[in-house]
Amino acid sequence: MEQRRDQQIAELEEGATSGIGQLAEDAAAGHQAAWNEIVDRFAEYVWSAARAANVSEVRAQQVFRLTWLRFVDHLHALPAETMGNWLHETVGRETARITRLYDPGA
Numbered sequence: 001m002e003q004r005r006d007q008q009i010a011e012l013e014e015g016a017t018s019g020i021g022q023l024a025e026d027a028a029a030g031h032q033a034a035w036n037e038i039v040d041r042f043a044e045y046v047w048s049a050a051r052a053a054n055v056s057e058v059r060a061q062q063v064f065r066l067t068w069l070r071f072v073d074h075l076h077a078l079p080a081e082t083m084g085n086w087l088h089e090t091v092g093r094e095t096a097r098i099t100r101l102y103d104p105g106a
Contacts, residue, residue: 021080028076038083039068046087053095059102066094 020041026034046067050060067090071078078086 020083024075024078024080024083042084042087045084046091049088049091050095053091055095055099059095059098062098063091063094066098067091070094 020038023034023037027038047060047064050063053063055063067087070090071087
Protein backbone atom coordinates (compact mmCIF):
# COMPACT_ATOMS: atom_id res chain seq x y z
CA MET A 1 0.00 0.00 0.00
CA GLU A 2 2.83 2.40 0.82
CA GLN A 3 4.49 1.62 -2.51
CA ARG A 4 1.24 2.50 -4.30
CA ARG A 5 1.00 5.76 -2.34
CA ASP A 6 4.59 6.63 -3.24
CA GLN A 7 3.85 5.93 -6.90
CA GLN A 8 0.76 8.15 -6.78
CA ILE A 9 2.79 10.92 -5.15
CA ALA A 10 5.44 10.65 -7.86
CA GLU A 11 2.83 10.77 -10.63
CA LEU A 12 1.05 13.73 -9.11
CA GLU A 13 4.30 15.58 -8.52
CA GLU A 14 5.47 14.92 -12.07
CA GLY A 15 2.28 16.32 -13.56
CA ALA A 16 1.80 19.13 -11.09
CA THR A 17 5.37 20.38 -11.04
CA SER A 18 5.76 20.60 -14.80
CA GLY A 19 6.66 24.27 -15.33
CA ILE A 20 5.92 25.11 -11.70
CA GLY A 21 9.10 27.11 -11.08
CA GLN A 22 7.91 30.26 -12.82
CA LEU A 23 4.44 29.90 -11.33
CA ALA A 24 5.95 29.67 -7.85
CA GLU A 25 8.02 32.79 -8.42
CA ASP A 26 4.99 34.66 -9.74
CA ALA A 27 2.77 33.48 -6.88
CA ALA A 28 5.38 34.49 -4.31
CA ALA A 29 5.45 37.91 -5.98
CA GLY A 30 1.70 38.23 -5.42
CA HIS A 31 0.28 37.29 -8.82
CA GLN A 32 -3.17 35.82 -8.16
CA ALA A 33 -3.38 33.94 -11.46
CA ALA A 34 -0.17 32.06 -10.66
CA TRP A 35 -1.44 31.19 -7.19
CA ASN A 36 -4.73 29.95 -8.68
CA GLU A 37 -2.83 27.74 -11.11
CA ILE A 38 -0.75 26.18 -8.31
CA VAL A 39 -3.87 25.47 -6.28
CA ASP A 40 -5.59 24.00 -9.34
CA ARG A 41 -2.65 21.68 -9.93
CA PHE A 42 -2.29 20.45 -6.36
CA ALA A 43 -5.77 20.76 -4.80
CA GLU A 44 -6.90 17.24 -5.71
CA TYR A 45 -3.65 15.85 -4.36
CA VAL A 46 -3.93 17.74 -1.05
CA TRP A 47 -7.60 16.81 -0.66
CA SER A 48 -6.93 13.14 -1.41
CA ALA A 49 -4.10 13.01 1.10
CA ALA A 50 -6.29 14.65 3.75
CA ARG A 51 -9.17 12.22 3.15
CA ALA A 52 -6.80 9.25 3.09
CA ALA A 53 -5.82 10.09 6.66
CA ASN A 54 -9.09 8.52 7.82
CA VAL A 55 -10.55 11.68 9.34
CA SER A 56 -14.04 13.09 8.94
CA GLU A 57 -14.84 15.34 6.02
CA VAL A 58 -14.96 18.35 8.37
CA ARG A 59 -11.47 17.52 9.70
CA ALA A 60 -10.22 16.94 6.16
CA GLN A 61 -11.50 20.39 5.19
CA GLN A 62 -9.62 21.90 8.13
CA VAL A 63 -6.45 20.06 7.13
CA PHE A 64 -6.91 21.19 3.52
CA ARG A 65 -7.21 24.86 4.51
CA LEU A 66 -4.35 24.74 7.01
CA THR A 67 -2.06 23.02 4.52
CA TRP A 68 -2.60 25.82 2.02
CA LEU A 69 -2.04 28.46 4.70
CA ARG A 70 1.28 26.83 5.60
CA PHE A 71 2.13 26.64 1.91
CA VAL A 72 1.64 30.40 1.52
CA ASP A 73 3.98 30.98 4.45
CA HIS A 74 6.70 28.79 2.92
CA LEU A 75 6.22 29.30 -0.82
CA HIS A 76 9.12 31.72 -1.19
CA ALA A 77 11.58 29.17 0.23
CA LEU A 78 10.36 25.97 -1.46
CA PRO A 79 12.19 24.64 -4.50
CA ALA A 80 9.61 23.78 -7.17
CA GLU A 81 10.64 20.12 -7.32
CA THR A 82 9.86 19.65 -3.62
CA MET A 83 6.38 21.18 -3.54
CA GLY A 84 4.43 17.94 -3.89
CA ASN A 85 6.40 16.18 -1.19
CA TRP A 86 6.24 19.25 1.06
CA LEU A 87 2.46 19.38 0.67
CA HIS A 88 2.17 15.67 1.44
CA GLU A 89 4.29 15.98 4.59
CA THR A 90 2.36 19.06 5.68
CA VAL A 91 -0.98 17.26 5.26
CA GLY A 92 0.37 14.56 7.57
CA ARG A 93 1.53 17.06 10.19
CA GLU A 94 -1.70 19.05 10.05
CA THR A 95 -3.80 15.89 10.26
CA ALA A 96 -1.91 14.80 13.37
CA ARG A 97 -2.23 18.27 14.90
CA ILE A 98 -5.98 18.51 14.21
CA THR A 99 -6.54 15.00 15.54
CA ARG A 100 -4.66 15.78 18.77
CA LEU A 101 -6.55 19.05 19.15
CA TYR A 102 -10.08 17.85 18.50
CA ASP A 103 -9.95 14.11 19.11
CA PRO A 104 -7.37 13.71 21.90
CA GLY A 105 -8.44 10.15 22.65
CA ALA A 106 -7.99 9.00 19.05
